[in-house]
Amino acid sequence: MDLILYEAQRQGRISFYMTSYGEEAYIGSAAGLVNEDVVFGQYRESGVLLYRGFTLDEFMNQCYSNELDYGKGRQMPIHYGSTKHNFHTISSPLATQIPHAAGAAYALKMEGKKNCVMCYFGDGAASEGDFHAALNMAATMHCPVIFFCRNNGFAISTPTSEQYQGDGIASRGIGYGIDTIRVDGNDVWAVYNATKEARRIAVEENRPVLIEAMTYRIGHHSTSDDSSAYRSKKEVEDWERLDSPLTRIRKYLERKGWWSDEEEKAYRKETRTKILKSFSAAEKYKKPAIKELFEDVYDKMTPNLVEQKAELDELLKKYPQYYPSVQEHAQN
Amino acid sequence: MSGLTQYRLANTLLRASRTTSPSVSYRLFHSSSSHNAAENPPPAEGFLAGLAESKFMKRTSDEVFKNPELESVSGGETKKMNLCQAVNDAMSIALATNEKAAVFGEDVAFGGVFRCTLGLAEKFGRDRVFNTPLTEQGIAGFAIGMASMGHSPIAEIQFADYIFPAFDQLVNEAAKYRYRSGGIFDVGGLTIRSPCSAVGHGGHYHSQSVESYFAHCPGLKVVIPRSPIQAKGLLLASIRDKNPTIFLEPKILYRSAVEQVPVDDYELPLGKAEVLKPGKDVTVVGWGSQIYTLENAIHMAEQQVPGLSCELIDLRSILPWDVDTVVESVNKTGRLVVAHEAPKTAGFAAEISSTVLERCFLRLESPIQRVCGWDTPFPLAFEKFYLPDRVRCFDAIKKAVEY
Numbered sequence: 001m002d003l004i005l006y007e008a009q010r011q012g013r014i015s016f017y018m019t020s021y022g023e024e025a026y027i028g029s030a031a032g033l034v035n036e037d038v039v040f041g042q043y044r045e046s047g048v049l050l051y052r053g054f055t056l057d058e059f060m061n062q063c064y065s066n067e068l069d070y071g072k073g074r075q076m077p078i079h080y081g082s083t084k085h086n087f088h089t090i091s092s093p094l095a096t097q098i099p100h101a102a103g104a105a106y107a108l109k110m111e112g113k114k115n116c117v118m119c120y121f122g123d124g125a126a127s128e129g130d131f132h133a134a135l136n137m138a139a140t141m142h143c144p145v146i147f148f149c150r151n152n153g154f155a156i157s158t159p160t161s162e163q164y165q166g167d168g169i170a171s172r173g174i175g176y177g178i179d180t181i182r183v184d185g186n187d188v189w190a191v192y193n194a195t196k197e198a199r200r201i202a203v204e205e206n207r208p209v210l211i212e213a214m215t216y217r218i219g220h221h222s223t224s225d226d227s228s229a230y231r232s233k234k235e236v237e238d239w240e241r242l243d244s245p246l247t248r249i250r251k252y253l254e255r256k257g258w259w260s261d262e263e264e265k266a267y268r269k270e271t272r273t274k275i276l277k278s279f280s281a282a283e284k285y286k287k288p289a290i291k292e293l294f295e296d297v298y299d300k301m302t303p304n305l306v307e308q309k310a311e312l313d314e315l316l317k318k319y320p321q322y323y324p325s326v327q328e329h330a331q332n
Numbered sequence: 333m334s335g336l337t338q339y340r341l342a343n344t345l346l347r348a349s350r351t352t353s354p355s356v357s358y359r360l361f362h363s364s365s366s367h368n369a370a371e372n373p374p375p376a377e378g379f380l381a382g383l384a385e386s387k388f389m390k391r392t393s394d395e396v397f398k399n400p401e402l403e404s405v406s407g408g409e410t411k412k413m414n415l416c417q418a419v420n421d422a423m424s425i426a427l428a429t430n431e432k433a434a435v436f437g438e439d440v441a442f443g444g445v446f447r448c449t450l451g452l453a454e455k456f457g458r459d460r461v462f463n464t465p466l467t468e469q470g471i472a473g474f475a476i477g478m479a480s481m482g483h484s485p486i487a488e489i490q491f492a493d494y495i496f497p498a499f500d501q502l503v504n505e506a507a508k509y510r511y512r513s514g515g516i517f518d519v520g521g522l523t524i525r526s527p528c529s530a531v532g533h534g535g536h537y538h539s540q541s542v543e544s545y546f547a548h549c550p551g552l553k554v555v556i557p558r559s560p561i562q563a564k565g566l567l568l569a570s571i572r573d574k575n576p577t578i579f580l581e582p583k584i585l586y587r588s589a590v591e592q593v594p595v596d597d598y599e600l601p602l603g604k605a606e607v608l609k610p611g612k613d614v615t616v617v618g619w620g621s622q623i624y625t626l627e628n629a630i631h632m633a634e635q636q637v638p639g640l641s642c643e644l645i646d647l648r649s650i651l652p653w654d655v656d657t658v659v660e661s662v663n664k665t666g667r668l669v670v671a672h673e674a675p676k677t678a679g680f681a682a683e684i685s686s687t688v689l690e691r692c693f694l695r696l697e698s699p700i701q702r703v704c705g706w707d708t709p710f711p712l713a714f715e716k717f718y719l720p721d722r723v724r725c726f727d728a729i730k731k732a733v734e735y
Binding site for chain 2: 038040069070071072074075079081082083088089091093096098099100101102103104105106107108110117129130132133134136137140141292295296297298299302303304
């Protein structure tokens, strides 16, 4: 999916994309949770949604901003969200979701639910003030929340040596009075085990846990970034070749006799077909109705929004030749 | 600043606001932290000239229930409350009627530096009324997280001057939560309360009026009450409204504004202005504590200009604001004066003025007058010369009618 959507952006078919290359082992963290646990992410956690059963169609609809997108085409590609999968909608401002996770966890606790909140963020986002605010609040308020830091070595072009001088993110957890662990982020079992125990602590003892998963961002930061401008191709290739989470789990499966070359081939083919099918289906749908520009700002349209919507409707009638793209949208 | 110091400062601000004594700064550093003031509210004698005599304060039950907006509780009991007690009463009702409501912020558990949360922790438990670490962005973010789970957090920012660390959370997150998710998630239960505006000697960071920063942000509601009755009804409406709401409480009124307040549960409408005094020659618009300055200015103008009749409107909601009520009034009077404490440039009066100009162009008989704070930080020693006081408002009314 990453490959196909990345190429789709390169062909100008979607406006933006971010891959998860090298960070696929985070699926282990999703496996360590139950579906009723609430997830707040940053943007590079599509694997968590995938694990929870968010369908290829649902991914594609969001990236294409079509009329089936739950977000009604309002946000950039990869800003997924789903109530069914307890995955709060992604937003671009970094780290803002970390205090949300603490508050949401407190709400779960108030309801007496035996669930926790899982909150993902990168090593760069951990430099934001919201990281500090959230960990301190979660600790003092005894919130059942897991803070999961994806330390992949880079925040866009900035290496971690320019991000912090301490011992990574994990060393900070102790200062907040939070149980903390650092794991090999390319080892799906390590990630799984850490998450499972963190969940137990969070849910049973109402205490936050910090997990720092060490990995490497194999892909560019996004489709708007050429990472060869700030790191060597060889470094990237070495990581991909020598320590890829996918290769590692494949080796494990093969050794157990649970996977073979034939199965790999068949799976690749089948998956590719499925993805391409969703891809072309999503591309054919209309964009959301134009009225959706004005809905959901508030629970009900305010008088000025009603007026402004009428103003736009009038304009579109008056100057149709300048707005041919109206045809791309679903009717009201 | 430690909680206790903040509490002392807040108490001192209030105490000193009731006097014009030159010993104000002396008191700032030598105040005791007596709690008695809240239990025995002192008489309203604030520096807000004329507040105690204001015709807009309801002093008897009969007067209270003449208001058609209070029909739902008409005939019920009323109780003498100051604005602080009315806010407390509203939160108490909100907590009692919604088990998913919670009150938190810096120093709220012991009653709050302004005593607005007094007794709530004892009544509803420390799980629902609690202190947070000293972090405004954390408070707002935490509240957004709770609201995103369908809860009704009522978070306090100790002074509106300190809401800016939470600006990102409020503008980028709270305001856009529903829109960006296509309506599948929202933080409609969120309410942020914060003391605002001048208090006599609050200086730069205990005096600001921050409403227009948020007025530029679709998705938020911004509400400012002028009196205890209004505070209770508007706060309950804000808490129960299905949109994130910023509720700004003019701190000068906390103890000095006293009136009979219905004891029962009631709400006042958001997005709706109130015509406080009908008139035919000039429309005067304000909100919060500025209402009393305008009341005095109007009194002065009507005494000095024979036959003059001013219409006073309390906007109450800044976002969304009640365009219709203001436009209808200006279409009748042909003249408009808008006054607020916040600086003039890009203050909310600018929004009102340009909207009225668009809609009442042919009816306007004089330039719209904006009487605002100067375009400076809020100054300590010059407060009396900074504020859009009675004289400046009076002068603007005269300019509007004599043009």
